[in-house]
Amino acid sequence: MSRQIVLDTETTGLSPIDGDRLIELGCVELVNRKLTGNNLHLYFNAGRDSHPDALRVHGITTEFLADKPRFEEKIEEIWEYLQGAELIIHNAPFDLGFLNNEFKLAKRPPLKQCVGGVIDTLVxxxxxxxxxxxxxxxxxxxxxxxxxxxxxxxxxxxAELLADVYINLTRGQDALLMTEEPAQTQAAGAMAVAAVDLSSFKLPVLQANAQELELHLNVLTQMDKSSGGKTAWRVFEAGVEAS
Structure with missing residues (x-):
């Protein structure tokens, strides 16, 4: 089972080094790339006001957070929820910096000791x-x-939007995976389909025109960029050139 957590945070400002704190955590669970609905959403009383620029972005006021728990009060729930999962974060260093700062203030180990890895969708x-x-x-x-x-x-x-973005960004990887499905037993009452011998048919071969070849090349180029130059035809070309 592949378990991933798409994660996002809101904070009082841009830098935990300057004393800014985490005020909201949103997590969306994916299991085998499917949304499960087992999400985690928490607000935190940071004990300080948000910077005016940050407040304009998220609109979460100090008054709204006054009755919310401190981060350390929810740390066990967060640690257990994230345990062993692969995190998916947009601009991961920002969110991880704040999370690790909160764990440090609570005298807990860094997040890397809890999760199985991190994917940065911005990268x-x-x-x-x-x-x-x-x-x-x-x-x-x-x-x-x-x-x-x-x-x-x-x-x-x-986090919910990023989950949809991530699935779309990586959809091509699934399309390229070819798995051999086990033969299905014909259901009772299903229509039988007669086998046809195609060996006697002569099928015409249509050559691609220049425009179609150019479009095909563009698709291959994009796929090559997405894979970091590890596509099968590049490996094949390298082997041909070496021989």
Whole structure:
């Protein structure tokens, strides 16, 4: 079973070194690339006001957080929820920096001792779409993910959007996987299909025109970029050239 957690945070500012704290955590669970609904969403009383610039982004006021628990009060629940999962985060160093700071303040080990790994979708998007804007909103627009409800940033909403973005970014990997399915027993009452011998048929061979060849080459180039130059035809070409 492959368990992944798509994670996002909101904070009082940009730097835990300057005393900024985490105020919201949103987590969306994927098991075998399917949404399970087993999500985690928490707000925290950070004990300080958000920077005005941060407040304009997320809109989470100090008054709203006044009755919320401190991070350390929920740390066992968070640790247990994340245990062994692979994290999917957009611009991972930012969120991990704040999470690790909260664990450090609570005198707990760093997050790497809890999770199975981290995927940074910002790094992935930059490799797939070099030279283009790769913010979460830009990726939603590019990949057809509906983000019309995102008037303000929110950790759970952003994690839900990122889950859709990640599935779309990696959908091509699944399309390239070929698995041998076990033969299915014909169901009772199903229509029988007669086998046809095609050996006597002469099928015409249609050659691709110049435009079709160019479009095909563009697709191969994009796939090659996405795989970091590890596509099968590159390996084949290298073997041919070496021989």
């Amino acid at each position: 992935m998007a930059k490799e797939m779409y070099p030279g283009k804007r790769n913010s979460l909103d830009s990726l939603c627009d590019r990949l057809g993910v509906d983000n019309s409800n995102r008037t303000l940033h929110g950790a759970l909403l952003d």
